[in-house]
Amino acid sequence: MTQAPYILWLDDASAPGNALLGGKFASLAHSTAAGLAVPPGFGVTTAAYRHFMAATGLAEEAARIRARAPHMVLNEIKGETVKLVEGIKTAPLSTELEAQIRESYAALEKRTGVSETPVAVRSSGESEDLEGASFAGQYETYLWICGVDAVIRHIRACWAGMFGDAVLSYRVDGANAVAAGDFGMCVGIQQMVQARAAGVMFTLNPLNGDRSKIVMEACWGLGEGVVKGDITPAQFTVDKVTLEILDRKTVAQTETYCFDAAAGEVALMPMEGERCQTPCLSDEQVLELAKLAKQIERQRGAPQDIEWAVSERGEVRVLQVRPETVWSRRETKSLVDAEQSPVNRVLARFAGVKVAAKAAQGESR
Structure with a gap:
């Protein structure tokens, strides 16, 4: 069985509508394929997120919190997620995943001709595709991030944003949409526009x-x-x-x-x-x-x-x-x-x- 890719570029032939890119970045891939002027970039896919969560042992804690979220008030959610969020921000990346992120950022530097290319690091969740849901403003975006080490820190921050109180408290027609399933997070790395x-x-x-x-x-x-x-x-x-x-x-x-x-x-x-x-x-x-x-x-x-x-x-x-x-x-x-x-x-x-x-x-x- 072929492993799902950890990295997918916006202009890759398989990118438009690809679920591995989450809602936001899959849409940008569609726009790129349609010939629109979209800044170049790549997605650290939902497969990369799931690999990280499983390899670090954080997937079980994430599932436990998702199961409890519909029954908690806002302040309870904040307290319940502290350990998980800290783990996401500090647990080591696998050698393979970190190498692919570093290689892809270097490729973006080459494409743009700019050393330490300023990028937007953008959350692109699978849950953005839920019918009846708009997660605009719920997930994190970080602007003008320069250098691969800073990019990796902000990728982690976007993953951790999956478990922020704003996201876990989000309701669609009276139901907690995020807690209802094991949704993943792609993180888009995209050249900033001056x-x-x-x-x-x-x-x-x-x-x-x-x-x-x-x-x-x-x-x-x-x-x-x-x-x-x-x-x-x-x-x-x-x-x-x-x-x-x-x-x-x-x-x-x-x-x-x-x-x-x-x-x-x-x-x-x-x-x-x-x-x-x-x-x-x-x-x-x-x-x-x-x-x-x-x-x-x-x-x-x-x-x-x-x-x-x-x-x-x-x-x-x-x-x-x-x-x-x-x-x-x-x-x-x-x-x-x-x-x-x-x-x-x-x-x-x-x-x-x-x-x-x-x-x-x-x-x-």
Whole structure:
């Protein structure tokens, strides 16, 4: 019997839709195969995760915690997982697995031509494929990780994230989806985009489900500002048929997420210069993104939620594609604050704009 691979590249012929890559990275492999501009990278597969858990003797403890999770409250989950999480972060990798990770990162350095290539280390769980579930914001992503030793530390952190309280308390239609099965975790290693601007876009209106519209939110710098909700983004609404910009709302941006060389990590930093008062996207870029959104929706055959970035050289890159979940899937519940969901934050911001507009109309009458 052939052993399942521990490493699978996004542009490998077998990668699109491959369950070994989890939901997020399998989707990016599909986008790569479809000819979209996806940053290069490889996945440390769910087979690697399961090999590590079995070889270190941690699989049994993981199964025990999963069995107990549906019967525990949030504080109990935190206490119950301490030993397991510590084991995941410190137990030795097998010689074979560590060698393959190191060789693959070296290959990525060669592909990009950059020593210690900055990468995003991205969780991509099998449970992201559950019907009726959206794990956006539940699993971990680490940005601007440089050097293979740091990459390995953050791979472990993503594995450990499978047993965080936010994940183990996640509910789908009243059931604990993660605890219901032995779900694995792929970890994607993907070249960072030196983002001039970034954001999210939906191939429908997230307020009312109108499929004739494309709605996007954008900010200067890395897209963390939009996803986390701590930067007020620019908002654009485009007619999907005519590609006319129907509405635009821009605000002065005084902070941006970028790599802080002094701290060695991505941080929210003050913005200076002309960009503070300048829209992060030109009309031409908005329409280029809208065309891309239409293309992706045609390829996928359903409304999509897309994360993207525009590099300092003006190149558009696709960072994530997933089915739109607010209108097309059932209501989900979590013991963790629902406002942590990136999609819910976008909805709240658009709702806030509508409420403010109505109030302003009322005052003018």
